[in-house]
Amino acid sequence: MRCRKCHGTATVEIRRHHTAFCSEHFLEFFERQVARAIEEERMLTHRDRVLVAVSGGKDSLALWDVLRRLGYDATGMYINLGIGEYSRESQRKTVAYAEAHGAELLIVDIPGQYGMSVEEFARATGRVSCSACGLSKRYLFNRVALEHGFGVVATGHNLDDEAAVLLGNLLHWQTEYLARQAPVLRSAHPHQVTKVKPFYRIAERETAAYAIVRGIDYIVDECPNSVGARSLLYKEALNLLEQAAPGTKQSLYWGFLERGRPLVRAQDGATLRDCVHCGQPTTGEVCAFCRMTERAAERMRVRRMRTPASPPVSPEPAPGVPAAAGAAPPDR
Amino acid sequence: MRVLIRHQRREVEVAGRRRVREVLQELGINPESVLVIRGSQLLTHDAQVGDDETIELRPVVSGGHA
Ligand code: SF4
Ligand SMILES: [Zn+2]
Ligand SMILES: [Zn+2]
Numbered sequence: 001m002r003c004r005k006c007h008g009t010a011t012v013e014i015r016r017h018h019t020a021f022c023s024e025h026f027l028e029f030f031e032r033q034v035a036r037a038i039e040e041e042r043m044l045t046h047r048d049r050v051l052v053a054v055s056g057g058k059d060s061l062a063l064w065d066v067l068r069r070l071g072y073d074a075t076g077m078y079i080n081l082g083i084g085e086y087s088r089e090s091q092r093k094t095v096a097y098a099e100a101h102g103a104e105l106l107i108v109d110i111p112g113q114y115g116m117s118v119e120e121f122a123r124a125t126g127r128v129s130c131s132a133c134g135l136s137k138r139y140l141f142n143r144v145a146l147e148h149g150f151g152v153v154a155t156g157h158n159l160d161d162e163a164a165v166l167l168g169n170l171l172h173w174q175t176e177y178l179a180r181q182a183p184v185l186r187s188a189h190p191h192q193v194t195k196v197k198p199f200y201r202i203a204e205r206e207t208a209a210y211a212i213v214r215g216i217d218y219i220v221d222e223c224p225n226s227v228g229a230r231s232l233l234y235k236e237a238l239n240l241l242e243q244a245a246p247g248t249k250q251s252l253y254w255g256f257l258e259r260g261r262p263l264v265r266a267q268d269g270a271t272l273r274d275c276v277h278c279g280q281p282t283t284g285e286v287c288a289f290c291r292m293t294e295r296a297a298e299r300m301r302v303r304r305m306r307t308p309a310s311p312p313v314s315p316e317p318a319p320g321v322p323a324a325a326g327a328a329p330p331d332r
Numbered sequence: 333m334r335v336l337i338r339h340q341r342r343e344v345e346v347a348g349r350r351r352v353r354e355v356l357q358e359l360g361i362n363p364e365s366v367l368v369i370r371g372s373q374l375l376t377h378d379a380q381v382g383d384d385e386t387i388e389l390r391p392v393v394s395g396g397h398a
Contacts, residue, residue: 012374
């Protein structure tokens with residue numbers, strides 16, 4: 001196969017566009033796709049300071065890398081979720097990228113600051129791990145972004161991620177979720193930052209190819225809690241369709257944005273106000289994150305009273321881990 | 333050739349000089365779900381791989397996150 005631009009040997013084929021590129025021209029194509037998504041959806045300007053949610057995986061490291069190459073003022077933010085070797089390894093890869101590229105990185109250490117991992121939050125409050133984890137990430141990215149003066153948070157969600165979420169929402173006709181699925185979620189409250197997904201036009205295969213061509217060392221192993229996740233099943237199903245009919249994922253998601261989404265109207269959301277404990281936007285009195293962490297801390301206190309022999313868990317940040325100042329536990 | 337299947341943490345032997353497409357077919361792997369790497373180079377599905385060479389199949393499907 002030959003590169004469409006230079007006729008050299010192709011390294012990346014893009015079947016949905018009936019084309020292939022050599023590594024050099026693939027990078028050019030990739031950057032152009034990202035730049036176009038950012039401009040068309042008015043995600044960012046070169047005056048914005050953007051906080052990139054970095055997990056150490058291919059998508060988020062690729063996003064951080066390409067935003068910096070496109071000249072955006074992009075700082076990374078990594079959250080240590082406390083998920084064993086997965087968290088340690090992904091943090092190592094993220095820190096290594098930041099150091100090698102002289103990129104600015106904020107690290108929030110959940111076990112260091114809250115005395116437990118997201119899995120322990122989940123266990124203590126009867127949630128599944130991914131629910132406690134997702135809640136923590138959404139909360140901390142917003143909070144840290146605000147406290148450090150970022151107006152926008154960018155995440156590495158790609159076309160496959162969005163198409164899989166869409167398929168799940170369609171299979172269950174989750175019209176409320178359908179109405180809110182978009183590449184840009186504008187701030188609806190002074191304490192809420194805008195969220196953007198610059199990779200919504202780019203397939204997962206392409207973000208992985210970008211990371212490999214750019215020589216980015218990302219974590220290939222997945223979080224152990226992702227095993228058996230519904231969204232992976234949806235991705236597999238979509239890939240079967242894509243293999244038989246290239247362009248299926250793109251027409252599903254882009255078609256939804258263009259023609260489906262205008263048909264599902266969002267109900268007027270409940271008005272947001274400040275959480276009385278932490279000041280973050282919430283529809284209730286106390287936000288879901290404060291309720292979760294307070295309940296988990298209470299459980300821990302009770303458990304410790306019952307087993308006085310167990311060593312106390314330090315609420316201080318772990319030594320050597322620079323904690324983002326903004327992510328202090330809520331006042332009680 | 334030796335094929336390192338990264339996400340299944342296993343290595344298999346595939347006999348003969350083959351095109352990438354045929355290797356994936358033989359292993360029952362959807363080409364949409366992996367990238368194929370030889371050394372540090374990505375390969376397209378029509379690329380030939382020699383009998384004495386090693387390739388890596390790198391999964392591209394990630395997530396399952398909330
Ligand atoms: S798989 Fe679940 S627990 Fe693991 S990082 Fe993703 S959301 Fe968090
Ligand atoms: Zn070329
Ligand atoms: Zn709160």
